[in-house]
Amino acid sequence: xxxxxxxxxxxxxxxxxxxxxxxxxxxxxxxxxxxxxxxxxxxxxxxxxxxxxxxxxxxxxxxxxxxxxxxxxxxxxxxxxxxxxxxxxxxxxxx
Numbered sequence: 001x002x003x004x005x006x007x008x009x010x011x012x013x014x015x016x017x018x019x020x021x022x023x024x025x026x027x028x029x030x031x032x033x034x035x036x037x038x039x040x041x042x043x044x045x046x047x048x049x050x051x052x053x054x055x056x057x058x059x060x061x062x063x064x065x066x067x068x069x070x071x072x073x074x075x076x077x078x079x080x081x082x083x084x085x086x087x088x089x090x091x092x093x094x095x
Contacts, residue, residue, distance in 0.1 A: 022048060
C-alpha cells in the first residue's frame with residue numbers, strides 16, 4: 001500500500017506489519033518510561049515498517065539545512081505513516 005505524509009514523503013507499506021507481534025512489542029517499548037527504550041522502540045518500528053532503504057529515504061526527506069535528521073521529525077513521519085496505513089486498511093476491509 002502506498003501512503004503519502006502531509007510533508008510529501010511517499011512510501012510503500014505492508015499493512016500486515018501493523019499486526020505483527022514484533023510491531024506491538026516496539027509500541028510497548030515506545031511507551032516505556034525509560035527514554036532510551038523509547039528511542040529503541042521508534043528506531044525498530046521505523047525499520048520494521050519502512051525497511052532500511054525506506055528509513056534512509058525518510059531521513060533524507062526530513063533532513064535540515066545542517067544535514068541533520070531531527071528525531072522529532074522522523075518520529076512524526078513514522079507516526080503519520082502508521083496512522084495512514086491503519087486508516088486505509090480499515091477502509092479497504094469495510095468496502
